[in-house]
Amino acid sequence: MSGPVAEVRDLRRTFRGERGEVEAVGGVDLQLSPGTITVLIGPTGCGKSTVLRIIGGLDAPTSGEVVRDPTVPIGFCFQEPRLLPWRSVRRNVALPLELAGRSRTEALAAADARLAMVGLSDAADRLPAQLSGGMRMRAAVARALVSNPRLLLLDEPFGALDEVTRFRLDEELAAIVRGTGITVLLVTHSISEAVFLGDEVVVMSPRPARIIERFQIPFPTRDAALRGDPEFAVMQTRVLDVLRQGLEATP
Amino acid sequence: MIAARLWRAAWPPIVVVLGALLFWELAVWFFAVPEYLLPSPRRIGRAMIDDRDRLLAASGRTALATGLGFVGSAAIGIVAGSVLSLVPLARRGVYPLALLLQMVPLVAIAPMLVIWFGYGLPSVAASACIVSLFPVVAGTLDGLQSVDPGLQEIFRIHGAGRVRAWWSLGLPWSLPSVFTGLRIAAGLAVIGAIVGEFTGGFGGDAAPLGGVITSALKQNRTPTVFAAITLAAGLGFVLFGIVNGIGWALLRRWHASAR
Numbered sequence: 059m060s061g062p063v064a065e066v067r068d069l070r071r072t073f074r075g076e077r078g079e080v081e082a083v084g085g086v087d088l089q090l091s092p093g094t095i096t097v098l099i100g101p102t103g104c105g106k107s108t109v110l111r112i113i114g115g116l117d118a119p120t121s122g123e124v125v126r127d128p129t130v131p132i133g134f135c136f137q138e139p140r141l142l143p144w145r146s147v148r149r150n151v152a153l154p155l156e157l158a159g160r161s162r163t164e165a166l167a168a169a170d171a172r173l174a175m176v177g178l179s180d181a182a183d184r185l186p187a188q189l190s191g192g193m194r195m196r197a198a199v200a201r202a203l204v205s206n207p208r209l210l211l212l213d214e215p216f217g218a219l220d221e222v223t224r225f226r227l228d229e230e231l232a233a234i235v236r237g238t239g240i241t242v243l244l245v246t247h248s249i250s251e252a253v254f255l256g257d258e259v260v261v262m263s264p265r266p267a268r269i270i271e272r273f274q275i276p277f278p279t280r281d282a283a284l285r286g287d288p289e290f291a292v293m294q295t296r297v298l299d300v301l302r303q304g305l306e307a308t309p
Numbered sequence: 310m311i312a313a314r315l316w317r318a319a320w321p322p323i324v325v326v327l328g329a330l331l332f333w334e335l336a337v338w339f340f341a342v343p344e345y346l347l348p349s350p351r352r353i354g355r356a357m358i359d360d361r362d363r364l365l366a367a368s369g370r371t372a373l374a375t376g377l378g379f380v381g382s383a384a385i386g387i388v389a390g391s392v393l394s395l396v397p398l399a400r401r402g403v404y405p406l407a408l409l410l411q412m413v414p415l416v417a418i419a420p421m422l423v424i425w426f427g428y429g430l431p432s433v434a435a436s437a438c439i440v441s442l443f444p445v446v447a448g449t450l451d452g453l454q455s456v457d458p459g460l461q462e463i464f465r466i467h468g469a470g471r472v473r474a475w476w477s478l479g480l481p482w483s484l485p486s487v488f489t490g491l492r493i494a495a496g497l498a499v500i501g502a503i504v505g506e507f508t509g510g511f512g513g514d515a516a517p518l519g520g521v522i523t524s525a526l527k528q529n530r531t532p533t534v535f536a537a538i539t540l541a542a543g544l545g546f547v548l549f550g551i552v553n554g555i556g557w558a559l560l561r562r563w564h565a566s567a568r
């Protein structure tokens with residue numbers, strides 16, 4: 059068993075604004091084991107996205123430590139698809155490889171493979187504005203995967219979508235990621251998404267973000283049938299109870 | 310399809326122009342306005358036909374100077390706007406001074422352009438360039454300063470350098486505001502060329518439209534003055550149309566401003 063892909067120790071982050079200092083993250087310890095999906099769940103604005111951004115190198119901690127091999131390729135997906143509106147879907151997905159200096163032919167071939175994986179081959183030549191919200195997020199996921207990342211950081215990627223689309227994309231994401239050996243850190247405020255996708259669900263307190271409980275999720279398969287499993291409902295309730303306790307404990 | 314769109318866009322201003330011309334014609338006739346004060350549209354049209362060879366040649370000269378000046382201001386403006394965007398110190402130091410381009414009256418510096426560049430095309434093109442430069446700089450800079458931070462982050466994540474991000478993200482993102490600046494610059498370039506021609510254009514047979522206006526004024530040939538003004542306005546309109554067409558072709562697929 060190899061070590062964690064990334065590890066954070068006593069992570070703290072304080073923002074300085076016009077109204078003084080705001081502590082966003084108040085001491086978080088986390089290990090992302092290879093090939094697992096770890097989910098950070100907590101109330102909106104609690105600081106969980108800040109943890110993800112620090113792990114991904116998009117922000118720096120005020121104190122604490124992030125241990126990660128800087129050569130490990132990372133894929134990012136945010137709540138907004140962040141696609142270039144003038145580029146076709148195919149060229150958007152190929153963008154990371156083009157920026158890495160790969161030839162356009164090679165980049166487009168890799169993009170086509172990822173688009174097939176997310177079921178967007180038919181829309182490859184369309185512009186983002188010609189896609190539905192769900193299709194745009196699929197394209198963003200394909201772009202995050204095109205560089206063959208070993209660590210995938212997903213910041214509420216399906217948060218702006220309707221429930222049915224979100225369920226379908228969760229199922230597709232589980233099918234894509236599981237078995238590929240990619241390590242995933244997902245930030246969400248959806249309990250059903252967290253329990254459906256996560257191997258470990260980490261419940262965060264309201265700001266400043268602290269871990270109040272960790273759940274190991276035992277389900278061996280993650281497909282649509284899981285949503286009807288009574289154990290799935292029980293697990294959701296347990297997570298909900300902890301989230302509620304966290305909110306009630308906040309003054 | 311395109312013809313139908315063009316017609317839909319063109320007919321309201323055509324109706325307004327025809328109505329205004331009719332009103333003008335009737336007003337001149339009704340009030341018996343002397344020709345040297347305000348010639349009727351029909352009289353201006355006749356002057357255009359009578360003097361067509363000279364006016365056409367003059368229009369060609371003015372068009373060349375306007376075109377050169379406009380291309381110069383487009384190139385310099387986009388490069389300058391980009392440099393100001395990429396180098397914050399230059400932006401803070403130089404951009405306020407670029408406003409001088411707006412403040413300095415061209416009529417005052419036009420004689421200096423003749424001293425610096427000589428009579429004829431160079432000084433006239435320089436005049437057109439100076440007058441039309443600022444909107445392009447401002448449009449480019451505004452566009453580059455307003456690039457979506459989320460998209461900038463995508464480029465940072467994937468290790469894009471500043472020049473690559475400028476080329477692949479900043480410049481395409483800025484195109485709508487660059488074209489807004491270019492559309493304003495198109496009209497200003499004609500004004501700059503005509504003012505430049507007042508002081509730096511050749512006279513006689515080699516006169517551009519500005520030269521035709523000054524010589525016709527001296528000879529009290531007001532219909533010719535108005536004919537030259539009409540052609541100068543037409544030049545501005547054509548240049549504006551070309552810029553608009555290029556902008557539409559580049560933006561129509563993805564930007565609301567071109568739909």
